[in-house]
Amino acid sequence: MIKIFQKITLLSALLLTLGFTACDEYLGVIPKGEKIPETLADFEAMIRYEYGNHRVDVNQALILLNDQWVSPSSLSYYPLYEANYFWDESADRVALNNSDETTYYASYSAINAFNLIISNALTSTEASESEQKEVWAQAKVLRAMTYFNLVNYYADTYEAATASEKLSVPLITSADVNAAYTQVTIQEMYDFILTDMEEALPYLPEVAATVLHPNLGTAYAFYARVYLQMNNYDKALEFANKALDESDVLFDWTTYYEANKDLITNPDSYIRTASPMGFDYIENYSYRHGSTYYSSSEKSLTTERAASFEEGDARFLSRWKLRTVGADTYYYGTLQGYFNYGGITTVEVYLIKAECLARSGDVNGAMEVLNAVRKTRILPEEYSDLTAANTAGAMAKIIQTKRNELILTLTPFCDIRRLNQEGTYSITLSKVVDGETLTLSPESHMWTMPFPQGAIDNPGNGSMVQNVEK
Template sequence: MKQIYITLLSALMFTASSCEDYTDVTPKGSLVVETASQFYEMVSLPNRGYPINNFQYLSDDQWMRESNVIGRTPNIDILNFTFDETVDRVSLLGGSSFYNQAYTYINRWNTIITLVDDSKGDDNIKQLAKAEAKIYRAYDHFLLINTYAKGYDPQTSATDGGICIMDKFDLESQPSKSTVAQVYDFIQKDIEEALPYLQEKPLDVYHPSLAFAYAFKAKVHLFKREIANAQAAAEKSLSYNNQIFDMVAYNAQGGPTAVAVPAANNVEVLSYMYMLGYTEMNLGQLYVISPELRTLFGTNDARFNLFFNTTSTSNLDQGSNTAYWGTQYTRFFYPTVGMKTTEVYLMLAECYARENKLNEAVDVLNTLRAKRILSGTVNLTVPATRKETMELVVSERRKELLFGFNRFFDLKRLNTETEYAKTITRVFPIVNKTVPQKTYTLQPGSRLYIIPFPLSVLQKNPKLTLNTDEKVPF
């Protein structure tokens, strides 16, 4: 039985040329992994990070301060914010923490899946470790495919360029790029193979629960427009955890200044993952929401009133109608890139809307809004059409699933459907009067929605080609 050594100072970033290099000597500062329980413990990975800086300003929910745009040399943020398609972005994306970290995590999951069967210990623990690693491997592939490829379209997915599938522990692999359809097939295969072995209450919160797994399954089905399956998975997830944190009651208690709600106390959380790390909301002044989103919140929404700052002269352009997250993570834990129960409710509402069950869709939205809206119109009325009902669902998704990649992914998937596609317009600047105000437009089919692979990765793997018409500078 071969042993594997994991350094305590890294997230399993191997530098040796093959597994054989790990069979003889235990490196200083390293840990021998040779039992099923140790492989199982490897699944628990606190502080997983998925930086969104390569694409965050393509969302209509986020905004940049005018001083960070006007007079500055265009970088990837400015190009995205101004929807500039005239520049090939590849040379500006020399590397990507998002790409590197997602594949580093996949390498970790593959290590467990490939090697745990040869370890010492209980076969049930081995099966559980593999199942948990597979659900996380599927999740990381899902994030990658929705960043670096076109949104899933049933008509074109079999030929749309995707990403490299990494399905085994192989330090020398240079995989070929798969199609979008192939990647989704791989994701769904991992999910289905994992589900029978996962637990309702795993060892700790960094191991995937059945509530999370079924929520993720629902999300994949929804993105593929497999509505009946998405609805069934969402209902299954809610059967394990259907709790909604009551922000209306929380507001009456005095909100985050009076009552702290750390991560362990937020009953909605299904998975603990972050953009940057568990303290990320201390950087809330960087998360400026657009005038459009601020207007969407209105004046009686606890999601806005409890947590956002609108008065700062240091972090906002006064008069721009923007706002930023102003609440420290120790006062209130807000999931950004992981999943939570309210996303499951919103997926269920969307399933109902797409099936023309408009009353049921609005009932689900009102269940959520009862815990979010402080006064005025809490219960929405049922629209006359499916499209109008979908607009209500999308509006609630924007207000509930803040930051992270949810809005960016939603724009991409909905843009593949004529009925729900959106042309984004951005008028800028709003406050500064020394430069001409312009209207910037992002069309639903823009290549900007497909993020180029990092230049460093393209150079190392000649089999990997861009999914856009941009030029590689070598």
């Protein structure tokens, strides 16, 4: 863990020197000059530091899912990309993962900042007690969200029967350099996440200062995500309903498509249109960056992945267009701007609710929720209500819709791991490459990502064990 703390120390020094200046005018943080953080505004500015503390880089999960197209040059240059993209179970990903460290170190740098807020916000100056508790609570939610991402990336998925036996990730609650830590079990990590949320909930506002600051809707939506991952469908449904009571707005992609149709459908144009999925996306409960953290275009999709979207899906049609460049044919990302790949949106909560209703036996209710989402996505000339005769039929439609809606985020990776562990709705990925059929089975060890070698080689004031052999 020495390497973690070296990176965190550098980040902390930069934050203090720059006065926690954010890089985007949207958030409007004013530089304060060189100073030691004392006021609540000093600590709250760390929440606004979006590029350092709100980055959810899960690139290898996206590659494993084949949720993005990877160029032949990248595959040949990065052996870890190639191993995950082609589901090479013989590859030693532990040995190959000696440089792909962003997921790990960016997450722990953010956790360090949240730990610093949690340790000091309640005694900070120039603020009322209620203001102190609000920032303290928001840091707790963000820490819980970051640990959830880590445990669902580097550890096996949650299973009640084994969660107390299997290790997860290092649990660090102090911002002190070289603080002692423990690599806790999966159950201990989930208990910690739920405790953070329970302690934070009473002090969260209904409306927060920015979309980076968690509010009640954020907390309820995240609770729903956590309980779904734990297979606790009653609690997931309870919190999904609470989140939707706070905000249930869906973006109408059919309207967006019609407004940009001439450009979208022009076969000779690859000019990008503005992304609506940035800071002010109406579906946002919270905003966090994905693998990229600056204004950019979306990742391209493979033709196989694109084929899984519904006919007339305006959200898909507005985001990707078939393109051939030399020997490569793929679906080119046609939006430019910011994308909420790491936060939580209303559509995810709708689909959590749909799954929970289906599992409870309310198939009609589940399909009603699913169709409420689809009406804002599927072009009117292609739309018809989906129906299901039973839970299995409803689940198949909900699972596929959710995979498409949350593409390029960590959620599909979490969902497939969860479904595979359960066994009832397991998913085997397959594709044909050069005439050979490749598959990724539900039992594959590749569903757990290896820790970076640097973290294992430099454990610092604790000890770490790899969670996967290769």
